[in-house]
Amino acid sequence: MKERFVNIIKIRYSVHMSIIVQDGHPALREKTKHIPLSEIGTPKLKKVITDMKKALAEQDDGVALAAPQIGLPIKLFIISGKVTELVTGKKSKDMVFINPEIIKLSKEKKTMEEGCLSVRPYYGKMRRSTKASIRAYNEKGERFEMGASGLMAQIFQHETDHLEGILFTDSAADILAVPLNDKEIEKLDDGDLIIQSNEK
Numbered sequence: 334m335k336e337r338f339v340n341i342i343k344i345r346y347s348v349h350m351s352i353i354v355q356d357g358h359p360a361l362r363e364k365t366k367h368i369p370l371s372e373i374g375t376p377k378l379k380k381v382i383t384d385m386k387k388a389l390a391e392q393d394d395g396v397a398l399a400a401p402q403i404g405l406p407i408k409l410f411i412i413s414g415k416v417t418e419l420v421t422g423k424k425s426k427d428m429v430f431i432n433p434e435i436i437k438l439s440k441e442k443k444t445m446e447e448g449c450l451s452v453r454p455y456y457g458k459m460r461r462s463t464k465a466s467i468r469a470y471n472e473k474g475e476r477f478e479m480g481a482s483g484l485m486a487q488i489f490q491h492e493t494d495h496l497e498g499i500l501f502t503d504s505a506a507d508i509l510a511v512p513l514n515d516k517e518i519e520k521l522d523d524g525d526l527i528i529q530s531n532e533k
């Protein structure tokens with residue numbers, strides 16, 4: 334399993350690949366591979382994470398990015414520090430989610446406006462749970478659980494969909510070609526963020 338994982342990075346990934354791929358790229362539809370815990374902290378995985386952070390930072394309207402969006406079918410996504418800043422009001426770093434699993438979704442759902450850096454310039458309405466809890470490993474290999482509502486809960490659902498090869502346009506309504514901008518990100522934000530546990 335470890336070798337196969339390493340091969341994915343070797344074969345699929347080069348220094349020139351921190352470009353966000355668009356709908357139609359096969360990596361967006363592949364089932365992603367679990368990341369062996371022994372890979373966390375290795376130079377290879379660190380480089381992938383650094384490249385993803387760079388690629389996300391280059392997008393003014395970007396709030397999160399999943400590994401398939403840079404052509405890598407592995408279980409990893411990041412959320413921009415901008416999102417945590419909106420929720421907590423404090424300057425924040427990008428958050429890394431390795432092998433994430435949604436562990437709870439609220440029955441209550443809401444129609445939310447949604448876009449995707451890989452389905453530009455489309456924008457649509459999605460029914461999403463208003464609250465979600467996720468379990469993952471961070472870039473230090475520490476397991477954590479996080480509960481969130483609003484924008485952050487929406488991102489958990491959108492990004493874990495990416496890891497299943499699902500794009501929001503598969504089920505969104507009223508899909509329109511309207512680019513997202515920062516104003517809309519602020520408008521969407523009405524969430525809380527609770528870090529429930531962080532074990533070593």
Ligand SMILES: [Zn+2]
Nearest residue numbers: 448449450451
């Ligand atoms: Zn997306």
